Amino acid sequence: MKLAYYPGCSLDSSGVEYGLSTKRTAAILGIELEEIEDWNCCGATSGHNTNKLLSLALPARNLAIAEKTGLDVLAPCAACYNRFRSTEHAVRHDNELRQKIEEVIEMEYSASHDTLSIPDLLANKVGIGSIKSKVVRPLKGMKAACYYGCLLVRPTEHTGWDDAEDPQSMDIVVQALGAKTVEWPFKTECCGAALATSRPDVGTKMIYDVLRNAKEAGAECIVTACPLCMMNLDMRQKGTEKKFNEKFNIPIYYITELLAIACGDSPKTVGTDRHFVEAVKYIENLKADPEPEMTTSSSADEAPSQAAAGGQEDDVVKKKVDAMITAFTKNPGKMVLKLIEDPERAGVLAEVITGDEKKIAKLAELLVTDKDKAAKAAEAFVTGELKKREKQ
């Protein structure tokens, strides 16, 4: 995969870890990034607060340059990403506006390509399977609150790759790295963005609410894909603690830092030692939960190559399915009654599945994962068989 890369202003400065870890993530996953030539600032919130045309033209210049390369664009910063998606949307849906934008930037631009965010890229384009296969140091024992913030998932007409209220993309990626993610109500709440600078009386309260909710939900760290969220939750955490007289001491990570580290990078390589809230020790001292078997921290280190994100749960399901298959094979007459009440139809099912390993495996799997679906599949087998018999 090859993508045009738009680092944006933060990834070279306040969000330097995001820049480093995005490049490492791309290298690990075999994605080639080609930086957009002579890119400019997207204008961010200040742009659309001030002049609508300017707020579309600044992103459009970058997108028009990228369009010539024929590549989709990767914009890791959530704010840049949001501005790019808004511009693509405007150009695609408003011809008059498109002409104005083209006149202002003095370039042609037809929004023929898409801008991707990091969570969208990881969860939907690269895929969980590929990520799992690269994990060499699963983050077992990590309890993370995945924080999407506002700009990645809203408005859905512009973004559209995840739910605006309860998104899952970051959660499944972080789970694939071996960590546990918590359910929490502040996933897509706003961190206050630039209000922390311009109106700290308002912004600090918004930061406080996010930190407190993550902690209450049992999270020991927060994962983000936005440099502004990072700045507010990390750099301003101490000040927020002071103002509200409450200790959090909760490390914040970019999702790309976690990916690189779980795939073998040292935290230092991706800049995790540059955070304001100490974030290296938590990762180094992770201990897997002692369930279902007692594992010492050393035994977890001894088997680092087992890419076992969510592996324990998978194992449990597999064991249950195997047990069901055995039961169906040994005693079909009894097992079918779990699926069909009518004894006559149940009898037909028993005849149909006896000796048919495929059908038994399917019913066994469904019975473990979704009982209703298993019952429906069983009924379908019987109906099909009865129709076949009628024809004969």
Add this chain to the structure above:
Amino acid sequence: MGNAVKLSPSSDSQKALISRLEKEAGTNINLCYQCGKCTAGCPAAFAMDYPPRQVIRLLQLGLVDEALSTESVWICASCETCSSRCPRGVDIASLMDAVRREALRQNKVTDKKVAAFNKAFLNGVKMFGRTYEAGLLVQYNTATGQFLKDAELGLPMFLRGKVGILPEKIKGRDAIKKIFEKAQEKGVE
């Protein structure tokens, strides 16, 4: 009818301004039935003088000057929660944006700090093509008279390699200047 207030009908110019704001925002304020879902979900409503629902109500009643002078439009963080939850499909965030820009045009800015931040931010972009974070903070602090604001963060940021002393400049600075000028010119749709 005991408590009813008789409002004077809005003038033609007020009506025209409101429809222009609606057009710019790409939304229709008359769809709003004042359920308050936007306000219930707004993470900044606690600090607003008029929460989002009331800003729309002001516009529905033709009280456009009042809407332009609310502090709320400057406290709104553009998080889009309101727009994504509105059961009537009103794009409240976009409307807030349009009202904010109009307040700027009419020089009716209630919250000078947010406007000063935006100005400092865009000045940097216009000059260098990219954000110049160090310069932004200095300019913002000077403009608002808060000389030591966030000063305690400056050195730690520098030591972590998170802030450059010199701005990053792009080659196409002339193109950027032109974009600013042309956008200003064509400004209002």
